[in-house]
Amino acid sequence: MVTAICAANLLLVWSVAYFPQLRANNSSTWFAYALTRVFGIIATIWIARQIASPATRLRWLLLLLNQVLGMVAMVLYGIRALLTEQQAFSMGIPVLLFILASIPSLLAISCEFNTRETLPVRALDIALALLTGVLFVILIFSLVNLIGHIDDAGLRKLNLVLALQGVFIAAGATLRLWGTVDEEERRFFFIMTTTSWITVILTGARNYMTLGQVGPFMEIFWDLVADMRALIILVMIVAIYQPPEWFRNHPPSKKSIQISRVSSSLFVGITLAVLGISVARHHFFVGASGLFLTLIGYGLRNALIQESLVQAEEKLLAAKDRLEVMVALDGLTGIPNRRSFDQTLDREWHLISRSGQPLGILMIDIDYFKALNDTYGHSAGDEVLSRIALTLQIALPRTGDFIGRYGGEEFAAILPGVNFSGLEGVAGRLQTAVHELVFENFARPVTISIGAALGSFMNTASPQDVLKAADAALYRAKASGRDRIECIDLTLVPAYEEPSLQQNREVQIKLAGK
DSSP, rough: OOHHHHHHHHHHHHHHHHHHHHHHHHHHHHHHHHHHHHHHHHHHHHHHHTTOOHHOOOOHHHHHHHHHHHHHHHHHHHHHHSSSSTTTOOOOHHHHHHHHHHHHHHHHHOOOTTTOOOOHHHHHHHHHHHHHHHHHHHHHHSSSSTOOOOHHHHHHHHHHHHHHHHHHHHHHHHHHHTOOOOOOHHHHHHHHHHHHHHHHHHHHHHHHHSSOOOOOOHHHHHHHHHHOOOOOOOHHHTOOOOOHHHHHSSSSHHHHHHHHHHHHHHHHHHHHHHHHHHHHHTTTTHHHHHHHHHHHHHHHHHHHHHHHHHHHHHHHHHHHHHHHHHHHBBBTTTTTTTHHHHHHHHHHHHHHHOOOOOEEEEEEEETHHHHHHHOOOHHHHHHHHHHHHHHHHHHHHHHHHHEEEEEETTTEEETTTOOOOHHHHHHHHHHHHHHTTOOEEEEEEOOEEEEEEOOOOTTSSSSHHHHHHHHHHHHHHHHTTTTEEEEEEEEGGGGOOOOGGHHHHHHHHHHHTT
């Protein structure tokens, strides 16, 4: 299909060049350009319908709007060429449409259509892009009057401005291509970059050559080049929609993504600044107003982005706090888990090493829990664990005391700064609180066995020694018939000596248990 379109357009252009009647009014050439745009519009619609991402589809639709405005302008040029001088309308109308066609391209390049930016920021981006179009229209009609008349000097300036506009759009598309990760967006910006640079190079060459003294043959040649530009763009859109393999195999780096995102937000600002200064040379107050609005717009944009960043940071900190709480809690019982217990034990041991106070640990085990779980089911077992965990947490006498689920049906409590009698009292209080629980449909009451150990920094090598002593006491309580409390006081044994670590631990537990 692309080959047939190219051949038809080439025949049309050469027919215009061959027949003097067609070449005289120049309308056929404009209609040929418009026909090429029609095929480009069809190709763009075909691609946009296949795009899954709404943001990328919107970019293709903006490119479609660019082609529609350009096609309408070419049709108007062709119609104007068919009319007599008295009937002809102002050439400023198609010129205005050509200028307005650049605004959708600028929006497609500069704006973010995803959820990374808030709606007010995207609205400001659109407003700044529209301001760019307004300043560009004012600049063009400073060179071309509303009737459309222009001298040779003005024509050179007009071509220069249009060439700079094309360079800005091509450079912006290249910048976005350099830092885009999404595959569909990379395809779009690849097409946009390639076609924009083709347009800049071929149009610039044509304008440069035709402004000089060239013969009729060279004029026809450069007209053909201009038409070939549109055909090449059409081929790029349809035939090379998929970027080459070497391009797909080299995704952008993190650094290039960051640079692209930061620079693309400045792209419209730089364009506005250049346009404002250029317009100010012809209309000072208009250009100055454009610069002022640019500063206000980007100041407001940065303030909105800063506000959204602060809100995002607050949400992240709140989420981090919630995650830390969730990580520290047991999912079933809602009390601290083993990880939280280990951290608390290390922290409290560090504190008593400076204060010299003792540290008590309780190891608590639900009696006959496996048999209970097998008899009444896992849901009943979960209920027992949850109710006992809550009961133990409420029964602790001091706010500085800690209790957590150690694993399975075991719980562990940390009592900093407690003496031996206080340790025994807390253990008895926890046992009594569990005795008072009532579980319906259970054949026997639920009880707990507790192993208690008291240690200090002067008598114990590490908090793990106190934990090991509490575990030994728990084992003795269960071996003695369950529903019992056994205590070990490590503060009664001689001071800890480094060379015989394992032996000293065993001696401490043995002596303290007598």
